[in-house]
Amino acid sequence: xxxxxxxxxxxxxxxxxxxxxxxxxxxxxxxxxxxxxxxxxxxxxxxxxxxxxxxxxxxxxxxxxxxxxxxxxxxxxxxxxxxxxxxxxxxxxxxxxxxxxxxxxxxxxxxxxxxxxxxxxxxxxxxxxxxxxxxxxxxxxxxxxxxxxxxxxxxxxxxxxxxxxxxxxxxxxxxxxxxxxxxxxxxxxxxxxxxxxxxxxxxxxxxxxxxxxxxxxxxxxxxxxxxxxxxxxxxxxxxxxxxxxxxxxxxxxxxxxxxxxxxxxxxxxxxxxxxxxxxxxxxxxxxxxxxxxxxxxxxxxxxxxxxxxxxxxxxxxxxxxxxxxxxxxxxxxxxxxxxxxxxxxxxxxxxxxxxxxxxxxxxxxxxxxxxxxxxxxxxxxxxxxxxxx
Amino acid sequence: xxxxxxxxxxxxxxxxxxxxxxxxxxxxxxxxxxxxxxxxxxxxxxxxxxxxxxxxxxxxxxxxxxxxxxxxxxxxxxxxxxxxxxxxxxxxxxxxxxxxxxxxxxxxxxxxxxxxxxxxxxxxxxxxxxxxxxxxxxxxxxxxxxxxxxxx
Numbered sequence: 001x002x003x004x005x006x007x008x009x010x011x012x013x014x015x016x017x018x019x020x021x022x023x024x025x026x027x028x029x030x031x032x033x034x035x036x037x038x039x040x041x042x043x044x045x046x047x048x049x050x051x052x053x054x055x056x057x058x059x060x061x062x063x064x065x066x067x068x069x070x071x072x073x074x075x076x077x078x079x080x081x082x083x084x085x086x087x088x089x090x091x092x093x094x095x096x097x098x099x100x101x102x103x104x105x106x107x108x109x110x111x112x113x114x115x116x117x118x119x120x121x122x123x124x125x126x127x128x129x130x131x132x133x134x135x136x137x138x139x140x141x142x143x144x145x146x147x148x149x150x151x152x153x154x155x156x157x158x159x160x161x162x163x164x165x166x167x168x169x170x171x172x173x174x175x176x177x178x179x180x181x182x183x184x185x186x187x188x189x190x191x192x193x194x195x196x197x198x199x200x201x202x203x204x205x206x207x208x209x210x211x212x213x214x215x216x217x218x219x220x221x222x223x224x225x226x227x228x229x230x231x232x233x234x235x236x237x238x239x240x241x242x243x244x245x246x247x248x249x250x251x252x253x254x255x256x257x258x259x260x261x262x263x264x265x266x267x268x269x270x271x272x273x274x275x276x277x278x279x280x281x282x283x284x285x286x287x288x289x290x291x292x293x294x295x296x297x298x299x300x301x302x303x304x305x306x307x308x309x310x311x312x313x314x315x316x317x318x319x320x321x322x323x324x325x326x327x328x329x330x331x332x333x334x335x336x337x338x339x340x341x342x343x344x345x346x347x348x349x350x351x352x353x354x355x356x357x358x359x360x361x362x363x364x365x366x367x368x369x370x371x372x373x374x375x376x377x378x379x380x381x382x383x384x385x386x387x388x389x
Numbered sequence: 390x391x392x393x394x395x396x397x398x399x400x401x402x403x404x405x406x407x408x409x410x411x412x413x414x415x416x417x418x419x420x421x422x423x424x425x426x427x428x429x430x431x432x433x434x435x436x437x438x439x440x441x442x443x444x445x446x447x448x449x450x451x452x453x454x455x456x457x458x459x460x461x462x463x464x465x466x467x468x469x470x471x472x473x474x475x476x477x478x479x480x481x482x483x484x485x486x487x488x489x490x491x492x493x494x495x496x497x498x499x500x501x502x503x504x505x506x507x508x509x510x511x512x513x514x515x516x517x518x519x520x521x522x523x524x525x526x527x528x529x530x531x532x533x534x535x536x537x538x539x540x541x
């Protein structure tokens with residue numbers, strides 16, 4: 001009876017059945033977040049509420065000042081939920097914290113304190129793993145800080161500074177673990193590959209400096225002067241009143257011009273990629289000769305970031321990254337030949353402070369890599385000790 | 390004026406013109422006059438209701454329309470299931486004037502000032518202080534506890 005019609009309708013009916021059966025099931029389990037920040041926020045909420053002593057102990061273990069003990073293991077067990085969220089976040093390429101640029105300098109960044117706490121937990125966990133002989137697991141945790149650092153990002157200069165600090169902690173832990181795993185050539189080869197495989201994006205002070213210039217120019221306006229004085233943390237009402245009385249639109253216009261010129265100069269100096277000493281000296285000069293008694297200059301000076309110091313941290317981060325690469329190469333030679341090399345491996349990257357090769361010294365306990373020039377202003381000479389067991 | 394009214398008007402005009410009642414169909418008389426034709430008609434009707442017979446064009450159209458309607462219905466249902474639930478339209482809440490918040494400790498300006506004055510050390514201290522003041526939240530609170538708290 002319905003032969004021909006059935007033939008025509010059969011595919012339609014089949015399609016209806018397929019769609020009605022398959023589509024609801026495909027939608028039954030929605031995908032995980034494609035924004036790492038959402039996972040980190042959950043991780044922060046899942047960290048154990050630790051008292052000051054517990055937090056200090058975790059911090060000391062994370063920095064390698066104290067060996068892991070049972071209490072630390074217990075704290076880490078309590079933080080396992082947070083660690084798992086961080087592991088999941090490390091697999092997600094994109095990370096947007098939802099920073100409210102519209103709020104200008106008044107915008108809140110509560111995630112940064114939490115990010116530091118999570119870093120301590122991750123690094124304490126790495127130290128525990130290393131203490132248990134799980135060097136691969138420990139190094140994987142250290143490498144997580146590279147991703148975490150990139151995820152913390154450079155939306156603002158403060159985010160950038162925290163990002164650099166997180167990465168530095170990971171490098172310090174790696175320096176310690178690599179020396180313990182000196183006989184494991186395959187592991188060192190793996191680490192060498194991991195370190196040479198960049199994520200494709202390096203956090204930089206350039207991006208936030210551009211954003212903050214726009215925010216500063218928007219802030220230095222008469223209609224926002226009350227708010228500006230409030231957010232400068234000046235609590236004395238008399239001082240606030242004096243600042244307000246002496247400030248005029250002309251003064252703020254001068255402040256805007258000074259700030260803008262110096263921010264642009266800072267960007268040019270950073271882009272020029274000169275020597276460390278030359279760059280630092282030029283950047284430091286940008287914060288000088290602003291009269292704190294002239295309201296416009298005072299305001300510009302207040303908003304001008306300590307760009308010289310920020311550049312110091314950037315250079316230190318480059319130095320840390322290069323030192324660990326060289327350290328791994330030296331340990332690899334030790335694993336292959338049974339002896340530490342007499343000189344730095346050929347083609348080793350340079351110390352960014354001096355532009356020369358790192359100083360290399362074999363010691364009783366292992367070896368040390370040392371920068372050949374001090375960090376300016378702090379007068380610190382950076383060195384990296386690798387204890388080889 | 391519609392078609393039906395036209396027909397009625399035409400019937401009335403015809404009746405008036407030929408002076409007779411409305412023409413009707415006398416089936417019994419027709420059956421007696423044309424028995425072969427009647428038999429043929431009966432047998433065709435019986436065949437048409439038997440198996441393997443093609444449905445009428447109207448039936449086919451109806452089935453097709455039903456299939457299309459089903460596809461559209463399922464499509465709309467899937468689309469609606471995928472749509473996020475709408476924002477509940479709650480009563481408007483009056484916004485209280487801004488009070489200085491403890492969270493101010495993590496404002497961009499506050500953190501910048503800390504770094505400006507004391508470098509990384511001061512920045513780290515302020516972030517740690519913020520952590521003590523603002524979080525993290527207790528992790529021991531289970532979903533069950535939250536529900537029982539909410540239910541009083």
